[in-house]
Amino acid sequence: MELTVKEIQVWLDKFTEKIEANKAYLSDLDTPIGDGDHGNNMGRGVAAYQESLAKQKPTTIPDTFKVMTMAMISKVGGASGPLYGSAFMGMTKAAQGMDAFTSQDELQTIIAAGLDGIKQRGKAEVDDKTMVDVWDAIVGLIEAGDFTAEAVEAAKNNTKDMLAKKGRASYLGERSIGHIDPGAASSALLFESLIEVL
Ligand code: ADP
Ligand code: MG
Ligand code: MG
Secondary structure, three states: OOEEHHHHHHHHHHHHHHHHHOHHHHHHHHHHHOOOOHHHHHHHHHHHHHHHHHHHOOOOHHHHHHHHHHHHHHHOOOOHHHHHHHHHHHHHHHOOOOOEEOOHHHHHHHHHHHHHHHHHHHOOOOOOOOHHHHHHHHHHHHHHOOOOHHHHHHHHHHHHHOOOOOOHHHHHHHHHOOOOOHHHHHHHHHHHHHHHHO
């Protein structure tokens, strides 16, 4: 494996494309258990990322993550903006001084730092039916050498039967059961994009 700044930027370009192609899907997931804006929120975030990327032309991995951090924090609004911002901030810090990720171990460390950022910010744990469930699963999948699109999809689908304990969906209590979490779905797009550059 060799992920240099070039592959990292291709990863985030693919993420941008998948968010744009799935805006309606993500907002539809957010309709029964939220306020129906997750696709638009994420769409604003990736658009802001592309705009800053073109202006700032970062040449390192941490500087690229930093551009995503700022885009998510400043343009998304909603719960997901600061949470994705914290994830990318965590990855920015963990990638400091690195020119490339060259092993599963290094990649796992980076994603785990993103997960820590989300948990510190949102205080959600595994099984609370949030994006944490996908990020946590990915860290485990990388460790197990089973980081495949099918496994990512399964991690997303696992949130369907969970009872939401954080975010807007938690206001619904038992009625949150039976719906895939929208933030888990957008996170799945992020990791499916990553698999495409590995
Ligand atoms: P909002 O709920 O403010 O409209 P979004 O719809 O953009 O924001 O994002 C909702 C998603 O944010 C949820 O599906 C969930 O994955 C995630 N989320 C909400 N609260 C938390 C939290 N405390 N920790 C982790 N993720 C959370
Ligand atoms: Mg919402
Ligand atoms: Mg909202």
